Amino acid sequence: MKRILSVLTIVALGLAITAPAQAAKGGKKGKKGSADILATYDKNGNSKIDGEEVDALKKDFAAGQPELKALDTNKDGALSDEEIAGAGAGKRGKKKKNK
Numbered sequence: 001m002k003r004i005l006s007v008l009t010i011v012a013l014g015l016a017i018t019a020p021a022q023a024a025k026g027g028k029k030g031k032k033g034s035a036d037i038l039a040t041y042d043k044n045g046n047s048k049i050d051g052e053e054v055d056a057l058k059k060d061f062a063a064g065q066p067e068l069k070a071l072d073t074n075k076d077g078a079l080s081d082e083e084i085a086g087a088g089a090g091k092r093g094k095k096k097k098n099k
Contacts, residue, residue: 037087049084057084
């Protein structure tokens with residue numbers, strides 16, 4: 001009986017330790033990263049959100065698209081030009097220097 005209780009205790013502790021990690025993984029599912037947002041809104045493929053793309057992004061942000069809330073880094077409820085420019089920062093490559 002003690003052996004079964006010990007095994008169940010070990011299993012319960014193992015689940016308790018791994019549950020928060022699994023919840024964090026599941027919590028991120030469905031959220032878009034900067035590269036995904038860039039791919040969605042960068043219609044002309046220049047790796048920047050500009051012109052009419054900015055208007056579409058701001059319209060969707062104002063409509064309450066949850067995946068766009070992460071762009072509002074200063075949490076003021078609006079998207080600044082810097083925050084929108086940062087949406088593509090993850091996808092842009094570094095420019096190579098000419099030697």
